[in-house]
Amino acid sequence: MGHARITRRAFASAAVCAVGALAVPGAFAQARPERPRLTLGVSQRSELQYLPLTVAEQLGYFRAEGLEVEIVEAAAGAQPADVTCGPYEQTLGLQARGVFMQSIVLQGRAPAVALGVSPRALPQLRSVGELRGRRIGIPAPGTPSHLVAKLVLLRAGIDPADMQFVGVGGTAAATMALRAGQIDALCNGEPAMTMLEQRAEVRIVSDTRTLKGTEAVFGGPMPSACLYAPQEFVQRNPGTCQALAHAIVHALKWLQTAGPRDILRTVPEPYLLGDRALYLASFEKVRESLSTDGRLPLEGARTALRALAAFDPGLRIERVDLGRTFTNEFAQRAKERFRA
Numbered sequence: 001m002g003h004a005r006i007t008r009r010a011f012a013s014a015a016v017c018a019v020g021a022l023a024v025p026g027a028f029a030q031a032r033p034e035r036p037r038l039t040l041g042v043s044q045r046s047e048l049q050y051l052p053l054t055v056a057e058q059l060g061y062f063r064a065e066g067l068e069v070e071i072v073e074a075a076a077g078a079q080p081a082d083v084t085c086g087p088y089e090q091t092l093g094l095q096a097r098g099v100f101m102q103s104i105v106l107q108g109r110a111p112a113v114a115l116g117v118s119p120r121a122l123p124q125l126r127s128v129g130e131l132r133g134r135r136i137g138i139p140a141p142g143t144p145s146h147l148v149a150k151l152v153l154l155r156a157g158i159d160p161a162d163m164q165f166v167g168v169g170g171t172a173a174a175t176m177a178l179r180a181g182q183i184d185a186l187c188n189g190e191p192a193m194t195m196l197e198q199r200a201e202v203r204i205v206s207d208t209r210t211l212k213g214t215e216a217v218f219g220g221p222m223p224s225a226c227l228y229a230p231q232e233f234v235q236r237n238p239g240t241c242q243a244l245a246h247a248i249v250h251a252l253k254w255l256q257t258a259g260p261r262d263i264l265r266t267v268p269e270p271y272l273l274g275d276r277a278l279y280l281a282s283f284e285k286v287r288e289s290l291s292t293d294g295r296l297p298l299e300g301a302r303t304a305l306r307a308l309a310a311f312d313p314g315l316r317i318e319r320v321d322l323g324r325t326f327t328n329e330f331a332q333r334a335k336e337r338f339r340a
């Protein structure tokens with residue numbers, strides 16, 4: 001699929017690091033957080049791929065772990081924060097540029113975005129290959145939606161360079177752009193895609209809201225939303241990272257059995273977009289994409305690296321140390337504590 005091969009040595013190194021992380025003594029597992037107050041940056045926090053973060057905040061799971069977390073919503077990289085909530089693949093791209101970030105707990109085991117075509121703009125579309133040269137809306141360049149759209153096109157024999165990608169922002173702006181005819185297709189997350197699908201304003205042609213659909217696009221498991229921080233922060237603040245992992249895994253465990261009333265009581269009213277039934281339908285679309293225990297599989301890290309390499313032949317993937325981009329030590333302890 002890509003222009004570069006990932007060496008056996010690179011993966012062997014990653015496997016050793018990943019296993020080694022689990023072997024770290026758990027002396028600080030119940031230690032108090034070194035940083036009881038911290039900032040956490042996230043973009044488009046109302047999207048359902050970040051629902052575990054919302055649940056942890058709304059149900060007081062951060063406070064229960066001794067943390068006071070200020071969640072700052074801003075474009076990726078626009079707001080300095082101690083910890084970031086974003087797609088895992090960002091840690092790979094950053095490491096390739098010499099910036100070492102490490103995922104400490106996984107929230108999403110699939111990107112949870114879908115590519116939909118406007119029936120009004122392309123009423124006779126028979127295959128994805130017919131999108132060549134068309135305008136595809138995405139939240140912003142470099143987002144999971146952008147990556148999914150490029151991979152879907154590549155699999156259909158279209159060079160993404162031949163496409164027009166238009167940054168359209170969140171749900172409201174994306175919907176307006178589609179209705180105004182400014183874009184011919186849209187690749188976005190929830191609840192935008194379910195809303196447009198229900199109103200017959202898009203026809204879904206590729207779907208990573210399910211594990212099967214993700215496998216079809218990426219050729220393997222593709223981890224997405226996670227909490228990541230500078231590697232130095234992780235090393236210096238293991239108690240803080242453990243508390244964050246506890247809170248998120250607690251939220252993931254809660255979401256496994258949460259019913260409609262539980263969701264509606266917990267999610268802030270503005271996130272529901274004035275349509276509770278729509279939000280619940282969107283939640284069911286992405287429920288499978290949520291992690292069950294916060295751990296990031298090594299094969300998923302490999303998939304993400306292959307995906308990035310497919311579009312950036314200059315990416316020296318043999319220099320990317322996967323073991324430094326994530327650790328499962330905190331999630332493993334949280335899994336055991338909450339029996340996730």
